[in-house]
Amino acid sequence: MGAKLDRAASGTANYVDERTSIGGFVKFFARKIFPDHWSFMLGEIALYSFIILLLSGVFLTAFYVPSMTEVHYEGPFATMHGVEMTEAFASTLKTSFEVPGGLLIRQIHHWSALLFIAAILVHMCRVFFTGAFRKPRELNWLVGFTLFVLGLAAGFTGYSLPDDVLSGNGLRIIDGIIKGVPLIGTYTSYWLFGGEYPGVDIIPRLFTAHILLVPGLILALIALHLFLVFLHKHTQYPGGGRSHRNVVGLPLFPVYTAKAGGFFFVVFGIVALVASVFTINPVWNYGPYDPSPVSAGTQPDWYILFVDGLLRMWPGWLFGLPTEWELWGYTLSLNIILPAVIVPALFFGIIALYPWIEAWATGDRGEKHVLDRPRNVPVRTGIGVAFIVFYVLLVIEGSNDIVANLFHLSLNDITIFMQWAIFLLPPLAFWITKRICLGLQRKDRELVLHGHETGTIVRYEHGEYVEVHEPLDAQETWLRVSYENYTPLEIEPERNDHGVARNGYRWDRFKQRLSRFYFEERIEPVTPAELEAARHHHGGASAHGKSDAAEAESADKRLDAEWNELDGDAKK
Amino acid sequence: MSAPDNNHEHDSTTDPANGHENPGLPYHRPRRADQDPKADKKAERQVAALFGISILGTVIALWAYFSMNDADPGEVSEIQQVNMWIGLGLFLAMIGIGLGAIHWAKSLMRDHEMVEERHELRSSDESREGAIQHLKDGATDSGLGGVKRRGVLKGSLITALAIAPLAVLVPQIGNMGADWNVSKFRHTMWGPGVRLARDPDGALIRAADVTIGSVFHVIPDGLNDLDHHYLLQEKAKAVVLLVRLDPQDLNLQEGREDWSFDGIVAYSKICTHVGCPVALYEQQTHHLLCPCHQSTFDVANGAKVVFGPAKRPLPQLPIAVDDEGYIVAQADFDEPIGPSYWDRLKGGDSVPADTSEEGGH
Numbered sequence: 001m002g003a004k005l006d007r008a009a010s011g012t013a014n015y016v017d018e019r020t021s022i023g024g025f026v027k028f029f030a031r032k033i034f035p036d037h038w039s040f041m042l043g044e045i046a047l048y049s050f051i052i053l054l055l056s057g058v059f060l061t062a063f064y065v066p067s068m069t070e071v072h073y074e075g076p077f078a079t080m081h082g083v084e085m086t087e088a089f090a091s092t093l094k095t096s097f098e099v100p101g102g103l104l105i106r107q108i109h110h111w112s113a114l115l116f117i118a119a120i121l122v123h124m125c126r127v128f129f130t131g132a133f134r135k136p137r138e139l140n141w142l143v144g145f146t147l148f149v150l151g152l153a154a155g156f157t158g159y160s161l162p163d164d165v166l167s168g169n170g171l172r173i174i175d176g177i178i179k180g181v182p183l184i185g186t187y188t189s190y191w192l193f194g195g196e197y198p199g200v201d202i203i204p205r206l207f208t209a210h211i212l213l214v215p216g217l218i219l220a221l222i223a224l225h226l227f228l229v230f231l232h233k234h235t236q237y238p239g240g241g242r243s244h245r246n247v248v249g250l251p252l253f254p255v256y257t258a259k260a261g262g263f264f265f266v267v268f269g270i271v272a273l274v275a276s277v278f279t280i281n282p283v284w285n286y287g288p289y290d291p292s293p294v295s296a297g298t299q300p301d302w303y304i305l306f307v308d309g310l311l312r313m314w315p316g317w318l319f320g321l322p323t324e325w326e327l328w329g330y331t332l333s334l335n336i337i338l339p340a341v342i343v344p345a346l347f348f349g350i351i352a353l354y355p356w357i358e359a360w361a362t363g364d365r366g367e368k369h370v371l372d373r374p375r376n377v378p379v380r381t382g383i384g385v386a387f388i389v390f391y392v393l394l395v396i397e398g399s400n401d402i403v404a405n406l407f408h409l410s411l412n413d414i415t416i417f418m419q420w421a422i423f424l425l426p427p428l429a430f431w432i433t434k435r436i437c438l439g440l441q442r443k444d445r446e447l448v449l450h451g452h453e454t455g456t457i458v459r460y461e462h463g464e465y466v467e468v469h470e471p472l473d474a475q476e477t478w479l480r481v482s483y484e485n486y487t488p489l490e491i492e493p494e495r496n497d498h499g500v501a502r503n504g505y506r507w508d509r510f511k512q513r514l515s516r517f518y519f520e521e522r523i524e525p526v527t528p529a530e531l532e533a534a535r536h537h538h539g540g541a542s543a544h545g546k547s548d549a550a551e552a553e554s555a556d557k558r559l560d561a562e563w564n565e566l567d568g569d570a571k572k
Numbered sequence: 573m574s575a576p577d578n579n580h581e582h583d584s585t586t587d588p589a590n591g592h593e594n595p596g597l598p599y600h601r602p603r604r605a606d607q608d609p610k611a612d613k614k615a616e617r618q619v620a621a622l623f624g625i626s627i628l629g630t631v632i633a634l635w636a637y638f639s640m641n642d643a644d645p646g647e648v649s650e651i652q653q654v655n656m657w658i659g660l661g662l663f664l665a666m667i668g669i670g671l672g673a674i675h676w677a678k679s680l681m682r683d684h685e686m687v688e689e690r691h692e693l694r695s696s697d698e699s700r701e702g703a704i705q706h707l708k709d710g711a712t713d714s715g716l717g718g719v720k721r722r723g724v725l726k727g728s729l730i731t732a733l734a735i736a737p738l739a740v741l742v743p744q745i746g747n748m749g750a751d752w753n754v755s756k757f758r759h760t761m762w763g764p765g766v767r768l769a770r771d772p773d774g775a776l777i778r779a780a781d782v783t784i785g786s787v788f789h790v791i792p793d794g795l796n797d798l799d800h801h802y803l804l805q806e807k808a809k810a811v812v813l814l815v816r817l818d819p820q821d822l823n824l825q826e827g828r829e830d831w832s833f834d835g836i837v838a839y840s841k842i843c844t845h846v847g848c849p850v851a852l853y854e855q856q857t858h859h860l861l862c863p864c865h866q867s868t869f870d871v872a873n874g875a876k877v878v879f880g881p882a883k884r885p886l887p888q889l890p891i892a893v894d895d896e897g898y899i900v901a902q903a904d905f906d907e908p909i910g911p912s913y914w915d916r917l918k919g920g921d922s923v924p925a926d927t928s929e930e931g932g933h
């Protein structure tokens with residue numbers, strides 16, 4: 001039986017290989033080494049939630065009707081009887097109530113969409129703070145960034161499809177933002193909606209974007225993203241035996257096939273659990289789209305909140321001056337395009353280009369495969385935290401009505417606070433983070449030079465008290481001394497010996513300034529010489545200290561014994 | 573002190589050792605299952621049990637689907653319960669496989685790390701040269717490079733390629749905007765004598781019905797007779813909020829003294845920020861709040877902005893009372909309602925630009 005099976009398997013393998021030469025592939029892939037770390041799973045979560053989105057999405061398309069044709073509801077849900085609605089909304093109700101398991105799949109789809117974008121963001125943070133975007137991975141950072149933007153697009157187009165009151169209002173806000181764009185705004189709105197808002201075209205158009213254009217692009221870019229991961233081989237955290245020239249870890253088959261494969265089921269399982277217990281987007285409570293009603297406390301999906309926060313924060317009147325201008329009879333709505341278009345574009349632009357910005361500052365052109373510990377790049381870590389604070393403030397402002405309700409605060413006060421905080425807190429966060437990083441680096445130096453505190457205090461004969469320090473082992477030391485120690489760039493002078501100005505000086509000077517900003521203040525790693533000197537100094541003391549400690553301990557015991565004896569005597 | 577050489581425009585990959593020596597891989601500690609056959613057997617049983625949970629989960633999901641199939645589809649809570657049970661089954665089915673596989677990998681598969689060398693990604697100088705040579709050869713073969721330059725051919729090809737997309741894009745994009753008549757933004761269903769009706773039932777409103785402090789959500793009479801498609805389109809522009817204040821509280825705006833009736837005023841319900849319906853009226857302060865980004869308008873004072881991101885007051889609908897006591901519009905809005913756009917002050921055929929100037933802050 002076993003032999004038969006073997007023969008069948010090898011026969012199949014032979015058949016396929018003779019037609020595809022897949023053998024070489026398998027040999028190349030099967031035992032590829034991947035480093036192990038929990039933070040490498042964040043990207044996997046994003047990938048898996050996308051697969052869940054595809055699976056559940058296919059199910060939903062079987063019942064959803066992307067049409068704005070009017071119908072009167074005649075389904076089983078009594079509250080909606082006879083209500084005029086679009087087929088899109090009616091079919092969403094049908095999926096929820098009349099298809100067994102349909103509501104579950106809707107909720108799985110929605111929850112995994114939220115998870116998808118959250119996972120991408122957290123994964124991006126991991127990549128950012130560990131410097132995994134450095135050469136040769138800059139392009140893959142850009143691919144990942146584009147995936148994030150596409151994720152937002154997928155989320156937004158999908159959110160609008162049920163055509164309920166909430167999503168309709170969301171669309172109307174988008175329409176208002178588009179109209180605010182100078183020159184082309186009104187025409188772009190007409191182009192998108194096929195005439196005046198809301199028209200009858202927008203749902204079918206969004207549907208095509210949501211199920212074909214956007215996911216097609218996402219799929220292609222995911223393939224590229226993973227291809228590049230394989231090509232570059234995964235980065236690894238610093239540690240003994242690891243370098244920029246190797247990769248230390250476990251083989252794809254069987255270890256990661258089992259771990260990563262298993263992890264897909266875990267993610268799916270958890271999404272299923274959340275979706276079966278927590279209702280999300282109960283459109284039957286909102287009702288079909290109607291341009292008139294809206295209620296307070298209605299929120300867009302979380303990933304849109306930051307734009308909403310910007311829109312809420314930007315005042316129409318600033319110190320008595322309008323932020324919407326009328327110039328030569330044309331209207332320029334700075335209160336719309338700045339918060340909804342320009343600031344997000346700048347924010348995203350800096351994120352997209354960050355790998356190059358940092359490369360200008362370091363001037364380093366080597367390949368980097370060992371990750372940074374965030375503390376060892378204080379300025380980058382500070383920038384990252386400042387960006388996170390900026391983003392989180394916007395998200396909070398985007399839900400300021402909920403915050404106000406929760407904490408019984410005045411809505412206007414929150415907004416006014418945020419208007420200041422958005423300028424003050426991110427720089428403060430940058431400064432604090434940088435200080436903390438430098439402090440941690442200093443502590444690392446201390447540790448390497450003087451060892452761990454053991455908590456044992458000894459007293460020398462001459463009366464001095466010293467704590468015994470245990471020197472770090474080779475692994476612990478290596479972790480703390482092996483980091484890139486960049487110094488600010490030095491550049492060639494503006495004029496050569498003949499006093500002729502050279503080309504490119506300004507660019508160089510810019511890079512130098514940038515470099516100073518990054519590396520002026522830094523903690524140098526312990527050098528072997530320093531380490532040697534410290535060990536020498538401590539070496540004696542610590543060996544000495546150890547015997548001292550033993551002595552002190554026995555003395556302690558003796559004292560204890562004596563005390564007990566005395567105590568016993570007293571009791572008698 | 574060894575100079576840190578990983579600095580200043582260097583091209584190769586060096587490790588940031590700072591002069592120290594890499595201590596090599598740490599000592600690998602074997603797991604219990606590696607040494608103790610009993611622990612190994614136990615781990616195996618645990619993995620099998622987890623897979624068993626998955627099988628159970630699938631059974632639960634199927635059972636929930638079939639046995640609860642006859643739930644009342646009009647009862648939200650019943651529907652939610654069916655879905656919950658299917659979902660819980662699915663949860664077990666998935667998590668069992670997942671945890672089982674991971675436990676297997678962690679406790680029974682290899683955990684002794686292996687090392688693989690990396691190679692610089694840059695291709696070798698030879699292959700780079702080869703690549704360039706191939707491209708050059710190709711260019712020569714085509715006649716685009718090399719001796720014959722074929723400038724005309726190149727130019728015509730580039731031009732053709734550059735404009736060919738227009739043949740697709742112009743008809744495509746050209747049709748997507750329907751009639752492109754953006755001046756429709758300026759007009760609503762309101763006009764002289766159009767009666768104000770309640771939203772959504774369309775009941776007409778008498779001035780006498782509007783008590784001080786009350787708020788009416790208003791649509792133009794006749795809106796509900798429209799076809800669904802036009803109904804939404806027109807409603808999106810025409811919705812109005814009608815409020816009656818104590819006439820003493822009402823601060824009449826210059827040039828609009830006769831736009832209200834005995835303390836009754838009507839304003840567009842579409843926010844001048846980005847177009848949400850402004851729906852929350854606070855009686856005490858006479859403030860109207862837009863729930864989307866909290867622009868606040870002072871109804872007693874020409875609906876001017878007192879807080880938030882909007883800049884312009886809500887457009888006012890001039891109203892009067894007809895002989896039967898119903899509230900009617902005197903005319904359409906005198907400016908485009910809703911969010912601002914580039915040429916909102918321009919060109920409107922019936923809207924002279926200067927009438928849409930609004931008061932200050």
Ligand code: FES
Nearest residue numbers: 843845846862865
């Ligand atoms: S739409 Fe009303 S405040 Fe933004």
